[in-house]
Amino acid sequence: MDDIVKQAMAKWPNVPACYGWLGLDARGNWWLRDAAAQAAGGFANGAPGARGSRIEHVKLAEFIGRNYLHDARGCWYFQNGPQQVFVELEATPWIWRMQMQAREIRIHSHTGTALPSADVQRVLVDEGGVVYLVAPIGIGMVHTQDVLDVSAALDAGLLPAADEVRRETLALNYGFVSSPAQLASA
Numbered sequence: 446m447d448d449i450v451k452q453a454m455a456k457w458p459n460v461p462a463c464y465g466w467l468g469l470d471a472r473g474n475w476w477l478r479d480a481a482a483q484a485a486g487g488f489a490n491g492a493p494g495a496r497g498s499r500i501e502h503v504k505l506a507e508f509i510g511r512n513y514l515h516d517a518r519g520c521w522y523f524q525n526g527p528q529q530v531f532v533e534l535e536a537t538p539w540i541w542r543m544q545m546q547a548r549e550i551r552i553h554s555h556t557g558t559a560l561p562s563a564d565v566q567r568v569l570v571d572e573g574g575v576v577y578l579v580a581p582i583g584i585g586m587v588h589t590q591d592v593l594d595v596s597a598a599l600d601a602g603l604l605p606a607a608d609e610v611r612r613e614t615l616a617l618n619y620g621f622v623s624s625p626a627q628l629a630s631a
Contacts, residue, residue, distance in 0.1 A: 447512055450512050450525075450526055456527065460526075460528045462528065463528055463529065464625055464629045465478060465483045465488075465533065466483075466530060467523055467531070468497065468532065468533040469521075469533070469538075469540070470496070470536075471536040473588060474500070476497045477498045478497035479497055482494055482495055488624070489535045510555070510558075513556055515538065515583075515621070516529075518625075519622045520625040520628065521534065521538045521621065521622075531625035531626065533625070534621070536586040537577065537583075537585050537615065537619075537621065538583050538585065538621050539556075539585025540554065540555040540585055541554060541560065541585045541588065542588050542591055543587060543591040545598055548603070550594065550598040554585060558582070560578070560582070564580045564582075565578050565580055565604050565605065566580060566605070567579040568605055569584075569607065569608055569615075570607050570608070570609055571612040571615075572611060572612060574592075575589075576592055577615070
């Protein structure tokens with residue numbers, strides 16, 4: 446977490462949390478969801494206009510990534526100074542990018558966090574062919590452009606053998622909340 450964020454939290458400890466205003470898509474992009482986007486529907490439902498505006502500013506995306514955390518409920522958020530901005534997830538809390546080079550696989554998250562291949566505990570494939578990696582920091586979907594690299598890594602014995610999983614069981618079995626906004630309004 447950035448020092449400036451820690452200082453703001455100490456200075457203003459009781460700022461209310463923010464729900465519904467930030468989304469993470471299945472390609473690792475952050476989306477700013479204004480009131481109109483939220484009124485169009487849930488982030489993951491694909492309704493026209495529900496995603497909002499993709500955050501294109503590289504430094505802002507990096508700042509969000511450095512301050513991306515989760516609470517005890519499994520809700521992921523961006524600590525924006527003293528305020529927790531909870532994230533609506535299209536897929537999983539992490540989106541993994543992979544590159545297979547010779548007999549080595551490089552894995553990093555949408556936030557830039559490196560994941561040693563030895564930390565991959567499980568490889569999962571759902572009914573739609575979507576691939577997930579389970580690691581000590583949590584579960585993440587493999588970016589669709591990197592599925593061939595997963596296949597090569599599996600063939601080379603660099604990752605554990607893949608297991609089948611039902612997509613609807615992921616959040617419960619791996620302890621994350623896809624829509625903190627729905628949880629907060631319940």
